[in-house]
Amino acid sequence: MSPILVTELTARLGRWSAGRGPLYLLLAARLRELIDDGELPPGTGLPTDRALAAALSAGRTTVVAAYDLLRDEGRLVRRQGSGTWVAGAAPAPPSTAEPTTDPIFLHLLDQPDHVTQFACAGPLTPPPALLSAYRRALDDVGGGLGYHPAGHPRLRRALADRFRASPGEFLVTTGGQQALSLLTRALVAPGDEVVVQAPTYPGMLEVLREHAAVAVPVPADGSGFAAALARRPAFGYLIAACHNPTGRHLDEPRRLEIVAASRRAGVPLVVDDVLAELSFEGRPAVSTGAITVGSLSKVVWGGLRVGWVHAPAPLINRLARLKAVHDLGGGVLDQLAASYLVGDLSALSAARAGELRERHDHLCAELRRRLPSWTFEPASGGQTLWVRLPYGDAAAYAQAALRHGVAVLPGGQLDPTGGSHDRLRLPFVAEPAEITAAVASLARAWQGYTGEAARPSLPAIAV
Incomplete structure (x- = not known):
C-alpha cells in the first residue's frame, strides 16, 4: 500500500491540537481515531517525523512521542531506516529488532494455546455458586421489554x-x-x-x-x-x-x-x-x-x-x-x-480470598527458591505481586519469557510516569502446580537473559 502524502494526512488530522494537554497526546489521540476508524488502513506508510512536524508547525519531539506511543499500543510499526506505517495485515520489511510487548488487552485478543497467561489476572474457573445462580435466575425471567x-x-x-x-x-x-x-x-x-x-x-x-x-x-x-x-x-x-x-x-x-x-x-x-x-x-x-x-x-x-x-x-x-x-x-x-x-458476596469473597492467599504464598516461595535475585513485597490481598528485576528491562525480558512459553506484563505498561521498567506484575490466580511450572519457565528465561536490550522510556507524563 502506498504512503499517504503529508498534505493529505494533515487535512485528515483536522483540528487535532484544539484540546488541552500535551500536544503529543492530542496528536496520538487523533491518529488513533483515524487508524481505528479505518481511514488509515493497515500498511499505510506515514510521513517522517521531520516532515509531519514541519507540516503541523509542531516540534519533531511531539511527532516522535506520538508515533512511539502508538507503536507501543500496537497500532504502528517503526523500524530504523524503514519508516513508520500502520500495523496490520500488510507485510513488514524484514528486521532483526525485538517486537514491542503487546498492551494488556491484546493478551485477551490473542491467546495462543501453548502460552501460559501470566499477563492477565482473574478467576480461571467459575465457582459452583455461579451455575446455581443461573439456574435460579432462569425461573425468574419474566416478560416486558x-x-x-x-x-x-x-x-x-x-x-x-x-x-x-x-x-x-x-x-x-x-x-x-x-x-x-x-x-x-x-x-x-x-x-x-x-x-x-x-x-x-x-x-x-x-x-x-x-x-x-x-x-x-x-x-x-x-x-x-x-x-x-x-x-x-x-x-x-x-x-x-x-x-x-x-x-x-x-x-x-x-x-x-x-x-x-x-x-x-x-x-x-x-x-x-x-x-x-x-x-x-x-x-x-x-x-x-x-x-x-x-x-x-x-x-x-x-x-x-x-x-x-x-x-x-x-x-x-x-x-x-x-x-x-x-x-x-x-x-x-x-x-x-x-x-x-x-x-452471598461475603461468603464468596472470603472463600476466594482464602484460595488466593494460599496461591500467593506458593508463588512467593517458588520465586524465592528459583529466582532469589528478584525482590518483592508480599501482597496484602488482590491477585498480583509487584516484582523487581535486579537488572535489565522488563519489556525486553518479557520477550524472552514469551519464547519460553509464559506471557508476563512488564511494569512500564502500568506506570504513567514512563518508569517501572525494572518491574513485572505476576498473578497468583492459577493452581499451585501451574504456578510452579510457570516460575520454572521464567527462571529458564532469566538464565539466558543478559539485560542488554532495554527500551527507552516514553515522556514522563505519558498515560
Whole structure:
C-alpha cells in the first residue's frame, strides 16, 4: 500500500491540537481515531517525523512521542531506516529488532494455546455458586421489554442492601471496565488531567488514552494525591485496597486525607473497589464520599460481565443515559444471577480470598527458591505481586519469557510516569502446580537473559 502524502494526512488530522494537554497526546489521540476508524488502513506508510512536524508547525519531539506511543499500543510499526506505517495485515520489511510487548488487552485478543497467561489476572474457573445462580435466575425471567439501561431493579436492590444505600445510587455495567469508561466519558474532556497512582491498573490508563486525558501520577502509596487534587483535575482515580499491581492497602488516615481533599477541591474521587473484597486481612473499610466501582469478575468469574458504579443519583442518571446509547443495558439473565451472588458476596469473597492467599504464598516461595535475585513485597490481598528485576528491562525480558512459553506484563505498561521498567506484575490466580511450572519457565528465561536490550522510556507524563 502506498504512503499517504503529508498534505493529505494533515487535512485528515483536522483540528487535532484544539484540546488541552500535551500536544503529543492530542496528536496520538487523533491518529488513533483515524487508524481505528479505518481511514488509515493497515500498511499505510506515514510521513517522517521531520516532515509531519514541519507540516503541523509542531516540534519533531511531539511527532516522535506520538508515533512511539502508538507503536507501543500496537497500532504502528517503526523500524530504523524503514519508516513508520500502520500495523496490520500488510507485510513488514524484514528486521532483526525485538517486537514491542503487546498492551494488556491484546493478551485477551490473542491467546495462543501453548502460552501460559501470566499477563492477565482473574478467576480461571467459575465457582459452583455461579451455575446455581443461573439456574435460579432462569425461573425468574419474566416478560416486558427486558431493557434496563441503569440495571435490573432486582440487582440494584441487592447492591443497595449489600452497601446500605439506595437502589437509585447504583448503575449496573458490563463489568468494571465499562464503569471506568462511562465515568471517564462523563467527567473528562480531551486534555483534562486525571490524578492516578503510579503504577496503577493498566485498563484505566487505556481508557485515559482513548479520551486524550492527561494522567497526573502520584506514588502508589497515595502520598501527593491530596496535593494533586488541589490542582482541580477532572477527577482522581484511586485504588485504595488490594492495589493493582502491588497488592498493598492504603492506611486509613491516608484514605481520609484524600477524601477530604477531594471534597475541599470539589473534585470527584473515583475509588476502584473491584479487588477490595479480596483482602487477606478482612475487607478494609472504604472511606465514604467517593464514587466507587465494583465488579463480580474477580470474586466470581471474568466471564460474568457484571459490574457497577455507586455514586449520587444525579450522576447515576447521567451515566445511565450514556450506557443506553452504548447497549440499552446488560443481559437480564446475567443480572438476575448476579443478584443472588451479591446476596452471598461475603461468603464468596472470603472463600476466594482464602484460595488466593494460599496461591500467593506458593508463588512467593517458588520465586524465592528459583529466582532469589528478584525482590518483592508480599501482597496484602488482590491477585498480583509487584516484582523487581535486579537488572535489565522488563519489556525486553518479557520477550524472552514469551519464547519460553509464559506471557508476563512488564511494569512500564502500568506506570504513567514512563518508569517501572525494572518491574513485572505476576498473578497468583492459577493452581499451585501451574504456578510452579510457570516460575520454572521464567527462571529458564532469566538464565539466558543478559539485560542488554532495554527500551527507552516514553515522556514522563505519558498515560
